[in-house]
Amino acid sequence: MAGEVSSSDEFYNVIQYGDVLDAVGQRLDHHGVDPEGHVTVSPNAHKMSAKVGLGERVEPEDGDEIDLQLHARSGHSGYHGLKYELGAERLICSNGMTAFVKDHSYEQTHGEPFQTGLAHHAVDSMIEGVDTVEQRLSDAQNRELMNQDEALLVLHDLGIGEYLENPTPDLINAVREEVADPENPSLYETYNAATYALTHLADSDIPEYRLDDGFERAAELLEYGDGIPHPGILGENAVESRADTLIDAENPEEEEYWEGETETVRELLDAHEIQA
Numbered sequence: 448m449a450g451e452v453s454s455s456d457e458f459y460n461v462i463q464y465g466d467v468l469d470a471v472g473q474r475l476d477h478h479g480v481d482p483e484g485h486v487t488v489s490p491n492a493h494k495m496s497a498k499v500g501l502g503e504r505v506e507p508e509d510g511d512e513i514d515l516q517l518h519a520r521s522g523h524s525g526y527h528g529l530k531y532e533l534g535a536e537r538l539i540c541s542n543g544m545t546a547f548v549k550d551h552s553y554e555q556t557h558g559e560p561f562q563t564g565l566a567h568h569a570v571d572s573m574i575e576g577v578d579t580v581e582q583r584l585s586d587a588q589n590r591e592l593m594n595q596d597e598a599l600l601v602l603h604d605l606g607i608g609e610y611l612e613n614p615t616p617d618l619i620n621a622v623r624e625e626v627a628d629p630e631n632p633s634l635y636e637t638y639n640a641a642t643y644a645l646t647h648l649a650d651s652d653i654p655e656y657r658l659d660d661g662f663e664r665a666a667e668l669l670e671y672g673d674g675i676p677h678p679g680i681l682g683e684n685a686v687e688s689r690a691d692t693l694i695d696a697e698n699p700e701e702e703e704y705w706e707g708e709t710e711t712v713r714e715l716l717d718a719h720e721i722q723a
Contacts, residue, residue, distance in 0.1 A: 462529050462561045464488070464495045467519055470566035471499055471531075477567075478502070478574055484516065487655045494522045496656040498534055498543075501570070503577050505535075507584035507635070512538045515580065517573055518545050519566075520659060529561075530554040531569035533580065534662075542642040545662040547669040548583055551576050587635035587669050590678045593718060595629035596711045597682045598622055598637045601668070603704060604685035607641050610649045610661040615704045617648040634668050634678055641665035679719075686715045 468486065475482045480502035487496050496518070503515040518534035533551035535544040546552060553569045555562050592598050599618055608614030621644035626632040632640075645661045669675055690712050693701055703709060 459557045460560045461523065462521055462557060464497075464521060466561050466563075467495075467521055467529060467566065468497060468499075470561075470563045471497075471517060471519060471570060474567040474570035475499070475501070478570070480574075489654060489656060492523065494520070494656045496520050496659055501574055503574055505577060505581040505584065507581055508588065510539070513544070513584070514538060515573065515577065517570060518659070520656065528554055528556040531566065532663075533573050533576070535580075537639065537642070540639075540643060540646075542639060542646045543658075543662060544638075544642055545659060545666060547638075547666040548576065548580055549670055550579070550673075583669060583675060584635060587638065587675050588633050590634045590675060591631045592634070592637060592678045592682045593715065595622055595626060595632055597686060597715055598626065598632040598640065599704070600689050600712070600715070601637060601681060601685040602641055602644075604688055605641070605664045605667060607644055607661060607665060610645055610653055610658060612648070612650045617644050619705070620644075621648065634675060634681075638665060638668040641668065682715075683719045683721065686712060686719060687721055690716055690721070 472482045480500070482499050484497065484499035488494070499517045499519070501515045501517055505513050505515065507513070513535045516534040516536060518532045519530070521529040531553045532546040533548050534546070536542065537544060551569070551573050553565055553572070555565055592601065599622060602608070602618050602622070603614070608618055611617040618640070621640040622632070622637070624643055625639040626636045642662065642665055645658055645665065649658055649661070667676070668681070693703070693709055693712055
């Protein structure tokens with residue numbers, strides 16, 4: 448399963464997928480966790496993605512339970528190292544989540560032999576970091592974007608639409624599914640809209656290991672430095688970026704995401720006091 452690369456102690460060490468899973472499973476057993484999850488491998492065996500339950504659950508608000516997972520990704524193409532990230536599944540809607548706390552992300556390259564200790568450290572860190580995760584998700588509920596239209600522009604700016612069959616309609620449906628008040632969408636709700644779209648509305652031709660990249664983009668809604676991003680800056684950047692494309696570029700071939708979007712973008716520019 449080494450794909451089109453060969454092992455060389457000096458330049459490239461083939462990391463077998465089974466070794467990764469064995470190391471993760473051994474450490475979960477040390478913590479008394481019976482591993483559950485699934486593994487996907489690309490047709491040419493160049494990429495592997497595993498999602499393994501950590502036996503830990505958080506509840507950022509009453510009734511909104513989230514099972515924590517360890518996500519492990521590796522590849523044999525010569526370009527992909529080995530990465531462990533914190534992931535989760537939101538139980539009320541089966542939304543996937545990944546990589547929203549960088550402190551619980553670890554990786555190694557193929558320039559060094561497989562490090563069993565790094566796999567063990569990743570498991571330890573994620574199991575011991577439950578309080579950090581719960582606080583991060585709780586804090587995101589109290590930070591709000593300007594309105595639902597700005598939330599849509601943020602999701603487009605993150606590139607979530609690239610993974611969907613019908614980008615704008617699907618994102619609108621996802622936002623309506625997750626946002627309680629269209630005038631005050633929180634970062635947590637906007638993140639849930641992104642993960643809802645990726646979990647339930649993604650193009651069926653996109654394999655899971657590629658969707659993982661989409662989940663990492665969505666995680667930017669919950670990760671900035673040691674905390675979460677400021678919604679004002681996040682929204683302003685998305686609005687300004689869209690204005691550059693839709694208004695300032697004067698590109699007649701650029702289509703609106705939705706009817707009347709140009710006027711909406713102008714209104715948001717005014718709200719942010721940005722000169723168009």
